Amino acid sequence: MNKYCSSCGVEMPAEAPQCRSCGAIQDNFVYKSRVAAAVIAFSTGLFGIHRFYLGQWWGIFYLLFFWTYIPMLVAIIEGIVFLATSQKVWNDKYNRGLSLGTEKGGVVVIVPLVFIGIAMVGIIAAIALPAYQDYTNRSKVLESKLVAQQLMPAVESYAFERQQWPRNLEQLDIAAPRTSDNVGSVEIDAGVIIVAPAASTGIAGALVYIPKAQGSSIVWDCTESTIDKRYLPADCR
Template identity: 35%
Template sequence: MASPIISPKSRASDRENSANRPASGEADASRQDQPVCARCAEPCNTTGPQCGACGAIADSFVYRSRVAAAALALFGGLFGLHRFYLKQWRALLYLAFCWTPLPWLAGIVECIVFLSSSQTAWNAKYNQGISTGRESGKVLGLFMILGLAIFAGTLSLLSWLPFQAASNAFEAHQQQRAIVAATEQVATATQQFVQAHGRHPQNLSQLRLDKQMMDDYGQSIQLSRTELSATLPGPNGGQIIMVPVLMNGEVLWDCSGSTLVGYALPSQCR
């Protein structure tokens, strides 16, 4: 049987095609080196977290939420929590100046910027263009309104506390002055009792005093044969101690045991 005749030109062409065609083993090895999509088993693009064939997102990809970043900027902007969340080095600047109100103000501004940016622009900037759907900022808006209400209430409380403290101090001062005036009346009535009876009264019931005054300040004033005392209300009230001294038929008062300054004592002590 005659052998087929292969021309030298045909042999040269086959050798050239064989040299240009990669070996099947090399192609298979190159295909095995590429990462494979877990969903469609096709080779994945190593430059992005999303499969180009089926659109599946790699498990290693971390989506950064626009609403979460805005919430961190609003409530943790003083310490740059939103910048740590976005993995940006400028978060260290927020920590460096956290003792000033500047990071807090910047956080409020950035919260508004985050919420006002479109979802597409946000994903393109922070998520490599990958989208998981539209995020709603209604809940965060409610938190912002609540935060503003709490802030306004705090300012109102801080402005009200000094006024209330001043009002309480004024009321206590007025009450102290009324007790001093009542003590003066008791001292005058005591002098009148001594002049009329030649002895010291044993208690307040023996004196002629205004009934309304006794009802208001009787519990703050005590009288014995050796001492007239009055306790003033308030944290800085003090005490009046008046010791009667009979001299030439006249009652004088020794107020050296009192804790009040001289000008605040009853007129009999000055």
């Protein structure tokens, strides 16, 4: 089936994007920009919009799996590939070989992306570093908890045998508990176990374990600890 050139009226193949007689580009031809495709891939590639822009129906798979964020990574790579593709190869693949000149917006796209990437790294670091710091501090406080747990059986045994709480650590008559460099002081005050992290950890306060008799057993309460709640074990918050 043929059609007529919208400019000179010469009969031409229906699928031809350009008139061979006058060179006019036909109204039904839609030029697909390499730079525009890259920008769309970088900005909304998560949803496969760049594939729909290029007339490829399988962009729907990006929509189906966008929640995995894998399409976003794929789209970023595809955007880079688009910009790295030569204009001739691009036109042969997406524009039926028709050229409207060389697109020079690649640098304009890449430079903002570099700054956006730097900003994203900064944002991630601002979120991740405090979270990592909290994690390391909780690990250091956990070492103090382990020391307190070493003393609990001895305090319980002393209380059952003598029907009173030990006034200090020396009354337990046991070997010194195993500690680490992250543990500062270890005390017992009327049965209450107090373990403070070392000053080098930068963590203020102490873990405070208070024994409470419940029938024939003893339970320990550490909710009165004076360490920042962010660093406390879950049972002490």
